[in-house]
Amino acid sequence: MTPRELDHYADVQLLPGKAAIAKLVVLLAVLAVLPFVVPGYRIFTLNYMAVFVIVGLGLSILVGDTGQVSLGHAGFMAIGAYTSVLAMTELGAPFLIALPAAGLVSAFFGFLLGLPALRLDGPYLAIATLGFGLAVTLIIGHGSFFGGHMGLVVPDAYLGPIPLSGDISHYFLIVGIAVVLALAARNLSVTRVGRAFRAIRDSPIAAETMGVDVAYYKTLSFTVSAAFAGIAGSLLALMNGFISPGVFSVTLSLMFLAMVVFGGLGSIAGAVLGSLVMGYVNLRMDAVQEIPIFGPMLQNFSDAYMSPSGLPNVGWVLTGSMIMLTIMFEPRGLYGVWLRIEDGVRWLRRRGASDGPAAGTG
């Protein structure tokens, strides 16, 4: 046990030590070079994954830290997307205003949904949030103001004088926001608020006796989480150029939950990793036959035994199986696997160290 792990002030620092700063610098450098290295049509994929990461970070705060389940995050995302598009088309607001507005409006709805959540335990909350997600798409789909089932076209956006068109400019905007929000989420998680969240997750009653305002922090958790999803929705609208209620289906909400579960509940790194993997799976499964080797095999199998048109559904089979296996074998997800590898390496080292002198005396 090193002294650093016992030091509160080191614990709550955003970037503990030089190693963390170095890691961040390397990461930023890689992210800055990436769009110029990968083929142009892949940048869209990267943007999509980055949007997923933003939702994943928010959902990780709610599910992983606070232990509240949400099956309606696609609803928050829809609220964010429609707010920013309508703010631009109806009010003529610039994108720089529309984006935070999306986060704020979505956060407000998160606050509203968080209120009944105060009285509800996990199972009831899951049902309520599921209903919320469905209600949002239902209302959007029937309102002519929202473009109905046909959806809305997203207007051209400008960041001051710079036009936000083309995948590369979207990339820097979306990934930049994702990095900032990841740091914000980490900061929230390691400081007072995050500790309160985890105390509530582990035992609401115990947390209350220790002076944690359960009602306040539960609602806060919902609000923050919804704000993340709202911002992600606004960015998704920007990069897609088009939004419709069908985009924000219940299955998308389940996909969001799947990615934080798969990555590892309650860790920022896990949320990011899980979102990247699941975002990639989600996007690639629409054209699964294009994946080398594996794709044609699946295509043949599909032609022989399954329906030829149903092939993209492989993605759902994969997603569902992945989270079931995660819960069955490593509930801490990818992050847990990483911890195990670290433990293993440490154990090997220690054994190597103790073996050395023993061999010398013998």
Place this chain on the structure above:
Amino acid sequence: MLLQIVASGLSSGSIYALVALALVITYKTTGVPNFAQGEMAMFSAFVAYVLIVDYNVGFVVAFGAALVFAFVLGIGFEGVFLRRTKNPTHLNLIIMTLGFQLALFGLAGWRWGADQRRFPFPVSANEVVHFGNVTVSTLSLATISIALVLMAAVFAFFRFTKLGVAMQATQQDAMAARINGVPARAVVALTFGISSVIGAVAALLTAPLITLDPTLMWDPLLKGFAAAVLGGMNTPIGAVLGGYLLGIVENLFGAYVSVEFKSAVAFLIIVIVLWFRPVGLFGRKPPRKV
């Protein structure tokens, strides 16, 4: 007019009641709602469809086979997946059911595509029966009566058979039941089997009403949840009454307020009930333990 609305409300309410009952009996056993319930039922309906259309099997045999399939699927889900959950918190169990739901949904979509198929059924939705000035389709009539018979059978089973009582005991306190010689694990698996069969019956009655595709049970499942919340997640009878109530209220809303937002009634009811009376209309508040 009003009687007509209530009559069609009872018909859709029958399906909600069945789904709610299926949800509640497993909820009482595990403490989590089974989100895979709808997809398990949908899959069973597809089994019946394949037997009837592709293999020209008679209705009775095909439906029987679908119910047997549902029973095995329920037991299998509990025994192979749910029981193996490493750290069975509520959250993890809910995620398990969601994972199973996604996997089944994907499998069905992969195998049968998104085509909307007409589901063959011995009773037609177009022939009608007149009761005074109330008109009911023969399918609705069949739905209402089948649901009533099945639910009566389930309640009789719980009340009057040794196995049923053992199930109730396990739901109340698994540990105490085991001490008294109830094979609790087998009973839990059996509960899932029975629940899955009830859900499958609901799916078989829903499919001829609309068309058969992998999203068949999405709407009935949400309605079933709403019904269960309305009546009380801890009381099977309350959940069933909640189902009928929801069917009627929804139809009244559709007739007098707005047809477009009829589906939103279920969500509204969930919110209102959870806000004012989280245990449901007929439920009792369970004691809270630290």
